[in-house]
Amino acid sequence: MTMSNASHDKPAMDPALLAKLTGGLGDRGRVAKICSSFGEIYSEFFPDVIKSETGLDVTVNYLGCEIGYKNHLIEDLSANVTLVDATLRNWSQNITLACGNGFVITLMEHLLGATADTIEEPADRLLSIIELDLAVMVFDKIAKVLRSAVNAPGGFEPSLSAPYSHDMRARPQEDRPDEFAAAINMSITLAGIVSEFSLIVPQTALLKTKVTPPKPKRQASSNSAEWTEQLGDQVRRSHVTLEARIRLQDLTLRTISKLMVGDVIPFRDHGDVRVEVSANSKELYVCEFGRSGENYMVRVKDTMNSDDELIRHLMN
Numbered sequence: 401m402t403m404s405n406a407s408h409d410k411p412a413m414d415p416a417l418l419a420k421l422t423g424g425l426g427d428r429g430r431v432a433k434i435c436s437s438f439g440e441i442y443s444e445f446f447p448d449v450i451k452s453e454t455g456l457d458v459t460v461n462y463l464g465c466e467i468g469y470k471n472h473l474i475e476d477l478s479a480n481v482t483l484v485d486a487t488l489r490n491w492s493q494n495i496t497l498a499c500g501n502g503f504v505i506t507l508m509e510h511l512l513g514a515t516a517d518t519i520e521e522p523a524d525r526l527l528s529i530i531e532l533d534l535a536v537m538v539f540d541k542i543a544k545v546l547r548s549a550v551n552a553p554g555g556f557e558p559s560l561s562a563p564y565s566h567d568m569r570a571r572p573q574e575d576r577p578d579e580f581a582a583a584i585n586m587s588i589t590l591a592g593i594v595s596e597f598s599l600i601v602p603q604t605a606l607l608k609t610k611v612t613p614p615k616p617k618r619q620a621s622s623n624s625a626e627w628t629e630q631l632g633d634q635v636r637r638s639h640v641t642l643e644a645r646i647r648l649q650d651l652t653l654r655t656i657s658k659l660m661v662g663d664v665i666p667f668r669d670h671g672d673v674r675v676e677v678s679a680n681s682k683e684l685y686v687c688e689f690g691r692s693g694e695n696y697m698v699r700v701k702d703t704m705n706s707d708d709e710l711i712r713h714l715m716n
Contacts, residue, residue: 435465435584437611439463441545442460443462445614450541453537458590460586462584465582467583470496470578470600471578473583477498478566479567480524480566481498481596481598486558487559488547488558490554491605495558495601497597497600498599499535499542501525501526502594503588503596504538505525506522506590507538507590508530519591539563543558544558549614550611580603581603582603583599584601585598647667650668686703686704687700
């Protein structure tokens with residue numbers, strides 16, 4: 401006669417029930433109320449934070465919250481967002497922050513001197529390397545407001561990963577159980593361009609938190625000008641790949657179809673050969689083609705736009 405293992409006879413406890421018993425899942429109304437408190441704080445204080453850093457006016461509105469497993473909440477976010485993994489000692493080790501790429505792109509254009517009437521709705525795209533640097537600042541300020549609102553014991557600063565695109569998020573480990581969380585969703589508007597940002601926080605942290613408004617800190621107005629100048633200098637030192645296009649002599653399709661290795665196609669221009677130089681599909685300069693010693697080169701003859709316009713073109 402064989403004896404069964406007693407542990408196999410007991411059905412596994414429902415994950416939701418276990419989470420409720422251990423403080424990892426709360427009543428929907430209670431969680432929604434806590435998330436609403438975060439929304440109120442960000443609506444009131446985050447515009448001041450952006451203003452003090454950049455000198456720009458934004459408006460923030462609470463959009464509501466979503467409740468579910470944390471990985472599912474992140475998967476449900478728009479693909480046009482950038483993410484950061486965050487920890488706050490004595491509060492939560494598993495926070496995810498998300499910011500719409502449109503806000504970072506629009507913010508970058510403003511900081512590079514564009515005016516509201518020239519900025520269009522940004523395309524859905526990944527952030528450039530320089531825009532990712534700007535995203536670091538945005539996420540840092542989102543995290544600082546969070547830290548002030550929850551007032552975690554010890555007064556530790558948040559720790560943030562490098563920003564990464566939504567599609568580059570590492571696949572969750574199958575052997576690691578998921579947590580119940582809430583996605584606190586907010587809109588942020590700059591010069592009429594509306595984007596969103598979110599905090600995805602485990603309910604184990606939310607349910608033990610009494611949200612308190614942070615104490616406003618007035619920063620010197622010179623911070624904005626200094627920070628913007630540093631960003632502009634960084635942009636101007638970035639490397640850009642240039643492309644040069646030379647127009648060749650017209651040939652018939654019959655001739656083109658019979659070209660062989662070693663055949664020569666003449667330039668269309670006679671004398672100084674016109675070259676159009678571009679980067680990121682944006683035309684930058686009109687040049688002439690020539691040689692300098694053993695090297696071929698182009699000499700700039702005319703520019704397409706002003707310095708600032710060229711930089712804004714290259715950033716798009």
